[in-house]
Amino acid sequence: MNSDKTTVLVIEDEAPIRCFLRAYLESQSFRLIEAESGEEGLGLAASHQPALILLDLGLPGMDGLEVIRRIRQWTATPILVLSARGKEQDKIDALDAGADDYLTKPFGVGELSARLRVALRHSAQAGQLGPGPASDPVFRCGELAVDLAARRVRLAGQEVHLTPIEFKLLAFLVRHAGKVVTHRQLLKEVWGSAREDQSHYPRIYVHQLRHKIEPDPARPRFLRTETGVGYRLEENEAS
Structure with missing residues (x-):
């Protein structure tokens, strides 16, 4: 297999749709990886870091909207939704969650091809403007490791159990590591x-x-207070 081919991840539980997409994408010289569930798709997105994700919303287990939200916690990879849900609110919900485009089933190869070209072009242009959000789902600072894709946190190799709100807070800080995040930004996000x-x-x-994440909470090494403004998560462990 040519490693230079553009990788596309398809997250779709219907085998006939995957078969159709496989035949078309491979005919267009894309490298295809496939997942039948949201959980499997998240794992492949983290391990393969595809250039584009084609995602169905009606997945078994984890809904497609949740998959979008999880992916958006650590990467700006374009996400094109392919869904039988054609209502306006379904499209709004997907776009608000972080999808880049929405294509309603059934669709033709011409429209799919055009949407793919637009998504990849926008992604390439964004890359030329400068570095975007980190594509590596694992953030590390000293002994602290935060896996945004797997939603796991470790300190000195030991797993740290966070509540959903604690993880959401930490994930937001990770996405803005090295920058000051205000109290208002945290509240809103x-x-x-x-x-x-x-x-x-x-x-x-x-x-x-x-x-939970500081070896000595009284003397924080990772999560610093910016007095009167907010907080900052260190990109590199301070000496």
């Missing part, structure tokens, strides 16, 4: 705009998070 008046939430959860 982690708890939603309806909770923007609850300014004490970040302080409480950062306190809890430090007790």
